Amino acid sequence: MIKYIITAFIIANVGFCAPDCGDRIPIESSLPQDVNDQIPYQNDQSVVFKHNLGQEIKYTIIRESGRGEGSQCDACCTPVYYDFDRTHMTPDYPSFKMEVSLESYDSIRFSHILSVGDSYFNLKGEDFFTLTDSLQVGDNYFKDVYKIKNRNHESGESIYPDSVYYNYSDGFLKIVMSNNEFYEIQ
Amino acid sequence: MSFMRFSKILLGMIFLMGCARTETINLQEESIEWLTDMNEGGTFQMIDDNNISQSWSLLTKDNSFSGGSSGILFITTKWTYREMSYENFRNNVLGQFSISVKTDYSSGNDYMSISTDGISVSFDLSDRNILDLHVEYGNGETIYWNYQSDEPLNTKPVIVDSKELGDRIYGETLIFRLEDYQNGLSENDIIAFYFTKDEGLIYLELKSGLKYFRV
Numbered sequence: 001m002i003k004y005i006i007t008a009f010i011i012a013n014v015g016f017c018a019p020d021c022g023d024r025i026p027i028e029s030s031l032p033q034d035v036n037d038q039i040p041y042q043n044d045q046s047v048v049f050k051h052n053l054g055q056e057i058k059y060t061i062i063r064e065s066g067r068g069e070g071s072q073c074d075a076c077c078t079p080v081y082y083d084f085d086r087t088h089m090t091p092d093y094p095s096f097k098m099e100v101s102l103e104s105y106d107s108i109r110f111s112h113i114l115s116v117g118d119s120y121f122n123l124k125g126e127d128f129f130t131l132t133d134s135l136q137v138g139d140n141y142f143k144d145v146y147k148i149k150n151r152n153h154e155s156g157e158s159i160y161p162d163s164v165y166y167n168y169s170d171g172f173l174k175i176v177m178s179n180n181e182f183y184e185i186q
Numbered sequence: 187m188s189f190m191r192f193s194k195i196l197l198g199m200i201f202l203m204g205c206a207r208t209e210t211i212n213l214q215e216e217s218i219e220w221l222t223d224m225n226e227g228g229t230f231q232m233i234d235d236n237n238i239s240q241s242w243s244l245l246t247k248d249n250s251f252s253g254g255s256s257g258i259l260f261i262t263t264k265w266t267y268r269e270m271s272y273e274n275f276r277n278n279v280l281g282q283f284s285i286s287v288k289t290d291y292s293s294g295n296d297y298m299s300i301s302t303d304g305i306s307v308s309f310d311l312s313d314r315n316i317l318d319l320h321v322e323y324g325n326g327e328t329i330y331w332n333y334q335s336d337e338p339l340n341t342k343p344v345i346v347d348s349k350e351l352g353d354r355i356y357g358e359t360l361i362f363r364l365e366d367y368q369n370g371l372s373e374n375d376i377i378a379f380y381f382t383k384d385e386g387l388i389y390l391e392l393k394s395g396l397k398y399f400r401v
Contacts, residue, residue, distance in 0.1 A: 051237075053236065054236065055237075055238055094279050094280060094396065095238070095279060096278065117278045118278045156227055156229070156245070157229060157241040157242070157243045157278060158229040158241040159231065159240060160278075
């Protein structure tokens with residue numbers, strides 16, 4: 001008798017207490033074209049940076065975009081579909097890789113993350129950044145430049161990217177390391 | 187089987203288990219000296235031929251004993267614990283460099299294992315003969331050699347009493363240069379390094395020929 005009561009109890013719990021998820025309406029977002037245009041890099045392009053002591057490093061660019069899939073879960077899981085646009089920059093010298101990543105949150109919000117080696121710089125977040133009118137690199141002047149300070153260095157290494165200079169028309173302009181060595185666009 | 191007979195066998199087994207010997211094999215003092223004095227989180231810097239600096243940090247440092255048992259049928263008669271010391275350094279461009287020293291169960295000699303992102307090598311510290319060597323290429327292919335392989339190996343670590351490098355003279359130094367299986371490695375893979383008892387890693391050389399020196 002007890003066996004039947006326990007079985008009935010388990011069935012009742014599983015059957016009646018499990019949430020009725022039904023068909024969840026997917027959360028969908030996309031990146032508007034004008035946001036995609038904020039990345040100045042093209043596939044198979046190359047960009048050269050020069051170390052302050054002379055070494056030139058050529059970065060080869062691979063840009064990929066597409067639609068990602070994930071889920072948001074509480075009691076039930078809701079499918080999430082979003083756009084991404086990632087630019088991978090690979091050096092021809094043993095130096096840090098760089099990346100620019102766009103990802104849509106909803107119809108109006110998106111993330112814009114720059115990464116240099118293990119460090120991340122959030123162009124749309126709360127990271128400490130300043131906007132300057134212009135930056136001189138060699139003989140060239142670049143307008144509307146963001147200087148973003150590294151606030152999330154976690155690798156524990158003593159030499160790491162301390163700040164990044166970036167603008168929407170030319171991309172990475174200058175990377176200043178924590179030991180004051182720096183790399184500038186050529 | 188009678189109850190009495192079963193009880194006697196059971197008692198015998200318990201007696202044997204109770205008599206299991208424990209052996210602890212400690213590393214030789216001079217083997218432990220190959221590990222640095224650094225604590226976890228410690229860093230050091232190297233500079234390359236083009237005066238670009240890189241830093242390395244000590245992620246993990248460990249000294250422990252690993253146990254193994256031996257016996258007759260399923261009865262353990264001996265527990266052996268051997269000491270192991272390990273350090274793992276990391277650089278966010280060149281990857282990892284780890285070093286460990288252990289004692290070999292069969293020979294009783296201490297041996298050292300060193301691994302980078304492309305190479306793993308173990309060798310006997312007394313005669314420097316390589317016990318095994320793994321070389322991992324960027325395409326995922328792995329070459330595996332061990333002391334039972336028929337193919338002769340040209341690679342052999344050397345330990346020298348002192349090493350002059352730039353304007354500095356270091357004490358006892360391990361010199362390693364990979365002389366085999368280099369073809370599939372990428373230009374940015376480490377193929378040679380010097381490691382001292384004083385300071386640890388003092389020199390690195392990539393397949394491209396780029397060299398790094400301790401600052």
